[in-house]
Amino acid sequence: MKRTLLFRAAASALLFSLACSPDDVAQEVSAAPEPDPEPPTEPEPTPDPTPEPDLPPSPPSDESPGSPGTPCLLDADCGSDTFCELRICVAGCPDAAQCAADEMCDAHGRCVSIKGDEIQEGEHAGAPVLADRWTVLAFGETQARTVLRNEGAEALTYRLAAENTAVTLDTASATLAPGEEVELVADVDLTAPAPADRVLPVQIITSGGAILWALALDTWLAAGNFRGAVSFERDGFSLGSSSLALDLEFRDDGTIVGRNDDDGSLLWPQPLALKGTWNTAGDVSIVMRDRLSAGSWRHSPLARELGRELVLTGKRTATGLSGTTIETITGLRATPVAIEGAFSLHHRGPLTGIVHAPDFTPKDATAPDWLAPPDLDAEACDDLGVDFGTAPKLLKPSLACNKCMDGTCTADDMYSCGAALRAAGYNLAPVLAALHGSGDVKPPTGSWTWDDCAAQVPEYNDERRACLDIAALHCAHALVRRGPAQQPGPIGDLFRSLAAVFAADEALAADLLATEAQIDTAFAFKDEVGEPLADAFTRELAILAADRERLAAALAPTLAPAYADALAWIEDADLEQPTANAHLAPLQLTANFARTTAQWARLAHRAGQNPDDVRAAVRLAMIAVHAAGAELHARLAANPAAVPGLHALGPALELLASVQDELASDATAFGYPTAYVPLALGPEDIAHNRSNFDAVQALATDEITQFSQVAADAWQKARDYELKTHALAATELQISTEYDAKLRALCGSLPGKTTPALATCGDQGGQIAELRAAAKAAGLRIRHAAQAAENNLYAVAVEEERFGRVIEIQLDLGAEIEAAHGRIFQVKDQYGEQRSAVEQAEALAECGRIRDNSLAEAEALQAGCNSQMVAQITSGPTIFGVTIPNIAGLIAAGAECEAKKASLETTTANQCKSVLGQAGLQSARDELQRGEDQEIMTINAEIDAAIRSSDLEVQRAASVALIKNIRAEGLLLMIETEEAELAQSTATTAMLSAYKETAALLQDRARTLGMMIEDSPDNALTRPHFLQARLEAASRVLPARERTIRRVYLALRALEYELNQELPALRDTLAAARSPEDITSLMTCLSGIAEDYRLEHGYGQPYVTEVSLRADIFGMTTDIPDVDGSPATPAEQFAALLQDPLHGQADGGVALPFALSAFEHALFSSWLCDDRIDRIEVKLVGDELGDKEAEVLLTRQGLAGVRRCDGADLPQWSAYVPYSFEREQLVIQAGVNEWGTAGPNAGYAAWPVHGEQWTLTIPPAEQAPANLDLDLAQVSDVVLRLHHRAGTIEPAGQGAFTPSCG
Secondary structure, eight states: OOHHHHHHHOOOOOOGGSOOOOOHHHHHHHHHHOOOSSOOOOOSEEEEOOOOOOOSOOOTTOHHHTTOOOOOOSSGSOOOEEEEEEEEEEESSGGGGGGGTTTEEEESOOEEEEEEEETTTTTTTOOOSOOSSSSEHHHHHHHHEEEEOOOOOOOOEEEESSSTTTTEEEOOOEEEEETEEEEEEEEETSSSSOOOOOEEEEEEEEEEEEEEEEEEEOOOSSSSEEEEEEEEETEEEEEEEEEEEEEEEEEETEEEEEEEOTTTTOOOOOOOOEEEOOTTEEEEEEEEEEOOOOOOOOTTTTTTTTEEEEEEEEEEEEEEEEEEEEEEEEEESSSSEEEEEEEEEEEEEEEOOOOOOOSSSOOOOOOOOOOSSSHHHHHHTTTTTTSSSSSGGSSOOHHHHHHHHOOOOHHHHHHHHHHHHHHHHOOOHHHHOOOOSSSSSOOSSSSHHHHHTSSSSBBBOOOOOOOOOOOHHHHHHHHHHHHHHHHHSSHHHEEEEEEHHHHHHHHHHHHHHHHHHHHHHHHHTBBBTTTBBBHHHHHHHHHHHHHHHHHHHHHHTTTTTHHHHHHHHHHHTTOOOOOHHHHEEEEEHHHHHHHHHHHHHHHHHHTTTTTTHHHHHHHHHHHHHHHHHHHHHHHHHTTTHHHHEEEEEEEHHHHHHHHHHTSTTBOOSSSSOOOOOOOOOHHHHHTOOHHHHHHHHHHHHHHHHHHHHHHHHHHHHHHHHHHHHHHHHHHHHHHHHHHHHHHHHHBBTTTTSBOGGGTTTTTBBBBBHHHHHHHHHHHHHHHHHHHHHHHHHHHHHHHHHHHHHHHHSSOOOHHHHHHHHHHHHEEOOTOOOOEEEEHHHHHHHHHHHHHHHHHHHHHHHHHHHHHHHHHHTOOOTTTTTTTHHHOHHHHHHHHHHHHHHHHHHHHHHHHHHHHHHHHHOOHHHHHHHTTTGEEESSSSSHHHHHHHHHHTHHHEEEHHHHHHHHHHHHHHHHHHHHHHHHHHHHHHHHHHHHHHHHHHHHHHHEEEEEIIIIIOTTTTTHHHHHHHHHHHHTTOOOHHHHHHHHHHHHHHHHHHHTTTTTOOOHHHHHHHOOOOOHHHHHHHHHHHHHHHHHHHOOEEEEEEEEEEIIIIIIISOOOOOHHHHOOOOOOHHHHHHHHHHHGGGSOOOOOEEEOOOOSSSSSSSSTEEEEEEEEEEEEEEEESHHHHHHHHEEEEEEEEEEEOTGGGGHHHHOOOOOOOEEEEEEEEEESSSSTTTTBBOOTTTTTEEEEEEEEEEEEOOOTTTTGGGOGGEEEEEEEEEEEEEEEEEOOOOOOOOOOOOO
């Protein structure tokens, strides 16, 4: 083998790194382009041991091998009179004349000492020590300095050499006496190095050995693409971070021009030109301005133009730029909002294309003065009169709403209709007070339950009210916001400000519905009774989409600049409107909007929606949340109550950023890079012959178990809540039914209803209605008696007038009759006193009239008392929608009615007694009892006697009998009236008692319900922990499911890796899986496929392959004959390779890159398939290496591949499956001349055996104490022992394996 070829083979792929700093060697290797994954068509090995890398310029072709300037590894690679110094053959002494007296010139031109018959090369040479082997030239510096010192006992001869023409040296040989030192100087022409020449090597060739002096150029960063991130904060609160990618050109005049890469800058979605400045001290300032147009409120709740200026101020670093940043946003409010942060950018590659300085500067945005985005309110009332605002959904008909339906309403109509819609559709205050007051979730305390308030379709009760109809509420608020635009002035200002309070209510309502939407989403795969649903994926996506739009609609007005101004106006005007919660309303809503957007985006991506649209939606949401966060921090920084909400904004932004990363074009629907393969195989798995799929499956199975438990727990808590609520309702129904029957008997019920008509108690039948009827009947009897008394008075007067006329005619007593008018008939009592019968009849009639008037007044009084009683019965608190009486009010109303009634009765009795007494009448019963002792006289005794003696006696007797009868009838009517009054009083007293009984029943029912239901520890409606547990348990379902789906995807991917073929149908199945049963079924399918594969191809069998880096990798298998005939053994060659400066690291370690190819220079049988590593051992071989332990690092990355076991029936391009792996480094405890005592290392378990980018590193003793006694000059080989498992390729004709779940 030619020496030059041998050197090329030994130097391997790192020779080109002469131009790289030691710190960057590993990075350059990792960043090298990956080989084409497609295997060569001819997999037979070629003679070359490894691919040849780029090398320093070779000598002309007519030069002999080993001539000066030829690359070398050791002296044997050089010809006569030339020796190897720092990898280059250099000319030596032509004869002994140039050597000392006790030295000779050997075959390679070295001056060596002579002792006796032996030649001791360099035995008495000095010992060179370089003060600084690595010198960094600061930017602009052109001269490097270091100190060479001779620490040997003999003189040291040295000279300097450099391959790069940019370095100018004094190349003359010189000598240092023992202990003497000299300053070495190297001048560098900064215009000469190529862009890749970041390190310029200088060779210090001495008689005591060669030393490498590395000159690192700390040059200004070249123009190129810079990628990194920028993070933001305000007042100590995080506002998230964003990727940032810039193309920058640093111009000679100290200016920077460039552009942003909008694909790599998450918060900057459009291409932007930028400018800046830089200086030689490393300072940099970059300014980027943009103007974002107003988008739809559905995607960006800000819905307005934003002006942004990002200023990056920092320093140049070894790899890029870093420093601080200030972002200034305009359009959020009247004044700009600034947020601070930090950035870090790394140089990723050359500049592509031409960049120009900005030709225009975007202007600041102006904050709008609207209360909500115009298009939001324009659509808000589209369903007015259809889904809400109809007669059954308004407390009373609204002419204003009718006009607004037609689009003809005035500002006053808008206010009126808005108030009507709000009154009917928003009765959520008790729920919101509990929800956002103490921070705990509590059920409502009124007649509505949580389910009523959170119902997807609002339910209106008999009073035409709903707990929450957010569509009606949204329309109401839109109308209130529209009104001020048509009505400027104080009224408009008032409603403009009240619109902010209303917007806060809508925000809190949307927040409540978002909480319930999480539960609906978590259980979209089940119906109400727990049975699985086929369209769960679609339902879930629809729930999240609707919730996201609802949150955006509610959030948009609260982010408007006028919102905070309106709240301040209310507070300044002292309108007694609570504003504390209104200030905080946007915080939770913003975080919820971000969360729901992230959930929707993941689902939409898996549903196959246009990925660009989904990514754009997430991006717009993140920009909106980022800007909203800046605005909310500016608003609420001084509000202690806002601290938790402000802290939540940062994680919300990070969530959106992580979802955006998951949606990248090179990622799967589950957020992992397309090429990613999970490797979880461990020693325990290997010992039990488990595969990598088995290991990953076990992790996924654990996750499924946890998800199943979380879902079951959440479902159980939801069911507990529902069952307890149902049991509560059943108990309430049973109790209410029993009491309703009694109450219905007292108060009656409306037609077609079974519930008592408490609000109209006594109007719809029942005992109270009967008592009312009895009282009314008694009143009618009183009126009848009064009318009869009037009739009797008339009859007495008529008879007296008739009989007086008869007397006047027949007895010619006209004058007497005229004088006795009205006293023709007189009643003479037992004491001889005489009273006019007419006057007494008049008294009886007057008493009837008094009683009739009193009756009318009493009936009015009783009607008022009835109303008061009913009002007090229905004016107390409610429980389960049933009114509890106001007992104190009821008692007071009853006492007042009784007092008024008694006073009226007393007044009536006194008036009647006075009237009757004046007529000489006593009580009716007394008058009847003494009626036999009374005599009816005619006018006076003389006339009466005359009449008695005349032929008028018969008529007189008839008239007297008639008068007596009428008088007796009147007295009986008085008795009947008294009896009717007593009956009426009894009925009204009984009616009052019935009212009291009604109240007592209601109170008793309340007490019973309170004891059995309200105070029950199982009452889910009054014990918040039931609802809290339901909500919290459900909130854990979605994150647990997402984790499980991602973990199952890893199991699926591990199975694909085991089968060496993708399973797209199963990926689709996983994306649509919603329930634990779905995911468990899929996992069962994966297990079945794995078992089928093993049945068809068997388990991998163990193999052990030992790989010698010296012989198998670097091809050092034969001696190299030297010019004097002595051999350079493979061991010496390998030791020289380890000491080659090209393999040296900045920390003093040695790194050897190599490849284990499946095709070229293959070390493994081509009949093996599914060939993957189990464990690795490393052994260092050599003499005088100290103890038996050492430490090495093994690094893998990039391309690797596996042969398919069914590859015989496949095209060659698909029989070998390539994979790409991220960099992974492994510490291995190696043995020395035997395998290490720690045993095999399983860190690369399940990795393919074949890999293109392996690197073995021997770290220095400072990092690995086990290497303290390790002398690299004595290491003759490094051997890897690979324990691997593989199958055998199936014979052709058996067909390819087809995965199936049966």
